Amino acid sequence: MASLAAQVLTGAAQTAAQFAPVPWLGAATGVLAALINMFAKAEANKNGIVQLQDRCLSLMVVICNEGQHFPQDQQIRLCSGVQHTLQSILERMEPWCTMHKCKLFVKQDELFGIIQQCHADISDCLVELQITCQLSTHAWQVDFELSRARDKEDIMLYLSDIRNQQELITNSQVQQAAELHQIMILMQNNLPGNVPTTDRGMESNLYHVQHSSLSLLPNMHLERGEVKRIGLYAVKGSGVADIWEGYYLNEEKVSIKVLRAVNCKPQTLVRFDREVAIWKRVWEANRGEHILPLYGYCSTDGPYPYVVSPWMVNGTVNEYIKKYPTVDHFALIKGICDGLNVLHTMVPPIVHGDLKASNIVVDINGNPLLSDFGFAKVLEDVTGVNFTMSAGAANSQRWLAPELSSDNAMLTTQSDIFAYGMTILEIMTHEVPWHTIHNTTHVVIKLSKGEMPPRPQDLAVITRGLDDNLWWLTRRCWSTTAEERPPTKEIQEILTLFG
Template identity: 30%
Template sequence: MSMRDRLDRLVAGSKSAARKFGQAVLQPRYASIVFAGAEVGVNLLPMLAPIVNVAKEIVEMCEQMESNKRAAQQLTQKCSDFVTTLEEALRPKFPSLTLEENIRQALAIIKLVAIRVKALTEKHKVKAFLEEQYIANEIGDCISTLDRCLSNLYLQSGMAIIETQHMFERNRMRDHEEVVDRMSTVQDTQSAILRITREYREDIRNFQAFMQEILGQLEKTNDPRRFGLAANLHLLLQETGDLLPNLHLEHGEVQVSTTMLRTTREHNVTDYYLGTFLGKQKVVVKTIRSALADNPEWIRRFRREAEVWTKVWKEDKGTYTVPVLGFVKEPHTDLPNMCLVYPYYEHNALDYVRNNDTTDHMRILQGIAKGLAFMHDMDVMHGDVRGASVMIDEHGKPLLSEFGLSKIIEDANKNPTVILSCELQLSQRWAAPEVLDGGMQSKSSDVFSYGMTVLELLTHEAPWYYLRDKSTFAFTSKVVRGQRPERPTLPIISVRGLNDAVWDLLQKCWAENPLERPDMHSIVESLQALKHTSR
């Protein structure tokens, strides 16, 4: 006999008992017979009928649930047991006000359970999938609520409650494993992901966080399902254009190789390695030396930076910037540093123009200017504007990368035992005089560095390349004293775009007083005007 049939039979029996109870209690002449008990033939107290009806409603709702089916089935069984236990306990007893109050209490409890179950069944498929743990907790609490009710009525032992709890945990784990299986099945889940991005946009972020958390669980046990789950998560990010909800990549999101990349940057403070993101995307993993990954302060620092990276990417979506995919602990070492993870690009701007001399240099410079204007509008400065910090995508479009990184490197090297690295010394070729003189970086210092980047990309050389004295002091002293680079005279540099108007614009970018420098929007407008004039 099914649970629904069983409950239907109990309902019928309860209704019959209710009629007899009404005839006896509502008519005084039958009262003595009722309280005598057996003569009336009351098998159940009539108030059990509403309890049975509510239990039946819960069973029907549990059958409709989209997730946590095993836990829901256990709740169904518990409702049936709840009614049966009440029936068996009350059958041999004399009706009394105490028994009536107990039944009222049981009815109130099961009604509350029904309300909670109804809320769970009203969740659409994706919501139910995302909130699998929450739903499991709710079902578990409903089962415990019914158990406590019986216990309070002295109708169930503590051992029975413990066994119920153990059974629920087993069902909960089986339900969870089923969810993991579904998320890790590449073909089925990928088609579902495409549907989710169209129909359930408001739940996407929670879905991503859920998948990322499950990925971490699978990574800890080397569960092979993690590969399928990672692929599905990567597809979801591609479809939505989002970054991961948690940029602290400690869930196995990144696999770092031992292959060190050749870069135009120095390796005294940073090292670059190839890596793979979510098993699908080639990435660059940049190690920040002296930023120890086991230092809680550094973790907090990177989390704060991650908020900025996420804010920029949320507005930009790859129009002007390279996203920071996250930060991760350096592998392959006993004393790990913190690493930043970026998408891999074949060329930075300087390498690109050197390898493609016929490319439209001014188009690239205008793209960089637009990117800086966008960042400044968001009240975010770059801090290290130069050719090596600009990546070129497969369409030849410039993308700003590593913004804010110079400050992180600077902070990592404040230890007096650390000598200023060659990389930091090299970046000073683009730096504004107030920065070289110990001042703070600002949007105006970005403007100064942008001017140096224009010169760099048009000459294919770092600023001050012509100085025989290659020491840092040789050029920093000139900048602080108000001197600026000489205008190049090679004809090819003019062909690339360095005409009188561009040179005049650079002088404005290099103004000694930061307040006298143009903002990036003015620079973009000037470059657009120059473009139209040159036609």
């Protein structure tokens, strides 16, 4: 049956007028008018709801036509049957027609099931009333699937329309966490990927929803084109990784760290998926105040996986202090301890594993943010090589605790404290630890003998803050007995007294 747009008026008042000359249908007409009023309030799924409304109207027309020559008792039976069916549809659909559109978006499958059941009720009503007509066939199912597809398309158009960005942001701030998570899943799953397009509205809207809600993307395996590299070459490199510039969701400049020491194998992805849970825990605990956020990783953009984090214009701590030599060095040291404390007080504790100035960045406000936490352990797991024996450790030997020189050594919170002491020295001197020794093997030998770097006597170093008190604390961090090194909370208290 064609849409009743050409057969009946669809407003509630018009509907009442349409069936006013049929007094025996009065009760059913009242329910139908209420149903149409309710459908008009629905904020989404207009196609599916209009189709259901059309079929409800068609049901009334069929009953009216069939019953006009029936005796009164038969008319009462017909009216009762259609009234019961329409009332059932009214009660079933009412929660959905008053629901906010964003909540409807994430409950599409459930809503489609409800609408489908309403259509089945109409068919059952006709069977029960022993009325055979085109309305009772399964032709409605074809229209139902078409309406379903159009409703899904409308949802995607809404979510990708930049004009709806402020409304999406506002809704993200009042939605329940689970609902917001589902909306973001829907948006992320429908990103355009790497397909060339000038319409990047979905990316922009998702980015602003994510940031306004202080959350990370639901799927941190970034394989839908969430990140795009800039340029043909890396801007920095080390023995195990290259740093590229990129854009995240076409909105924010990011750092893409390509891990050349790791191949994209199934075991690598399993390890990264486990690491994602840790990244999320750290983000929820700190929200980027002391720890550089990790937006996710990708294993489908080249032979090596990479991790993505915000681009810091001030660079690393060692770059920052050389560019701005008069900054408050003591504040940097204190901020680094605050970040390390975040990791060490997680349950279970998180070991950074490779703490040094080049793995600490500085935000726009001059605050230090720890980066690359846990990567040492990731490299151990996916390569099967102890970090202290790996190529990555060759660049970190000057910061490694002496106990890590043994074959079966494990990275611990105490080894992080040792590295923190070396980082204090590095920041205050503007030189790597043991800077007068060029061969790191000689550094390992000295550490094995219990030797530590000599105290700097340069006036500039003392002026930056390396006085007797801070030197005493640094030496405590270098204790050859790991258990004697102070935990981060104690260091925080000491630094507060010093400052």
